[in-house]
Amino acid sequence: MANIIKCRGFVLNTMPFKESSLIASVLTNNLGKVKLLAKGIRRPRSKMCGAMERFNFDELIYYKRDFKEIYTLSDAVVIDSYSEIRGDPYKVSAAVVLCEFYDRTLPAEAPDRASFSELTRFLKGLKKTGRTGVRALVVGHLCRALSGSGVMPHLNDCVRCHRPAGGGNGRLDFSVMAGGVVCDKHHDDTVIGLSQQTVKTLVNLYRGAPLELSDNAVREIESFMVDYMHLHLNNLNLRSLKHFK
Numbered sequence: 001m002a003n004i005i006k007c008r009g010f011v012l013n014t015m016p017f018k019e020s021s022l023i024a025s026v027l028t029n030n031l032g033k034v035k036l037l038a039k040g041i042r043r044p045r046s047k048m049c050g051a052m053e054r055f056n057f058d059e060l061i062y063y064k065r066d067f068k069e070i071y072t073l074s075d076a077v078v079i080d081s082y083s084e085i086r087g088d089p090y091k092v093s094a095a096v097v098l099c100e101f102y103d104r105t106l107p108a109e110a111p112d113r114a115s116f117s118e119l120t121r122f123l124k125g126l127k128k129t130g131r132t133g134v135r136a137l138v139v140g141h142l143c144r145a146l147s148g149s150g151v152m153p154h155l156n157d158c159v160r161c162h163r164p165a166g167g168g169n170g171r172l173d174f175s176v177m178a179g180g181v182v183c184d185k186h187h188d189d190t191v192i193g194l195s196q197q198t199v200k201t202l203v204n205l206y207r208g209a210p211l212e213l214s215d216n217a218v219r220e221i222e223s224f225m226v227d228y229m230h231l232h233l234n235n236l237n238l239r240s241l242k243h244f245k
C-alpha cells in the first residue's frame with residue numbers, strides 16, 4: 001500500500017536516471033534522508049523543472065511504499081532556491097561540501113532533526129556571509145557535522161588514558177588517528193600540534209557557541225580534516241572538497 005507523504009527538505013544530491021528522470025537524495029525535516037525518483041523532470045516542460053537543484057529547499061509530496069528504497073516524487077515546489085548563494089560559484093562549491101557530507105554519511109530514513117537544523121543554519125550563514133567568511137563557515141560546520149556522525153574529536157584530556165594532554169610552546173598534541181588530544185605516552189605518527197586557542201575554539205563550537213574561527217584555527221583544522229574523515233568515517237573522501245579551494 002502507498003502512503004502519501006508531504007514534507008520539506010533540502011536536495012543533497014541528484015543523479016540522472018534514464019532519459020528524462022532524476023534520482024534525488026533529500027534531507028527532510030522529519031523523515032531523515034530519503035531517495036526520490038523524479039520522473040520526467042529533465043523534460044523542459046516538466047512541472048517540477050528546476051525544483052530538484054542541489055541545496056534547494058522544497059515542499060515535497062511523494063508516495064511511500066513498503067520494501068522500497070526509492071520513492072516516486074509526485075510534486076516538488078521550491079520554497080528557497082538560495083539565489084544569493086547560487087549567484088557565486090565559490091559559495092555554490094561551499095554549499096555542495098556540506099550537502100555531500102550529509103548525503104554520504106547519513107543513514108537512509110533515520111529521522112535526524114539535528115542535521116536538518118545544522119544544514120539550515122549553514123545555508124542561512126552562507127547566504128549572509130561575505131566571501132572572506134565562507135571558508136570558516138564550511139570548516140566550522142564540518143566540525144559540528146562530525147559530532148552528528150558520532151565522531152567528534154576528544155579534546156579535554158588524553159583520548160586514550162584521560163591524563164593531561166602533552167605538547168609544549170602553547171600547543172597540544174592532537175592525534176588524528178586516535179581522534180583527539182593525547183598525552184606523551186600515547187603520542188603516535190599522526191600527531192600534529194594544535195594551538196591551545198584552536199582547541200578552545202573547537203571545545204566552544206561543540207558547546208554550541210556561535211561559530212567564530214580565526215584564520216589560524218581554520219588553517220589548523222583544515223590540516224587534519226581530510227585525514228580525520230577518512231580515518232573515522234569509513235574512508236570518507238569528499239570529492240567536493242577538492243573543488244572548494
Ligand SMILES: [Zn+2]
Nearest residue numbers: 158161183186
Ligand atoms: Zn594517554
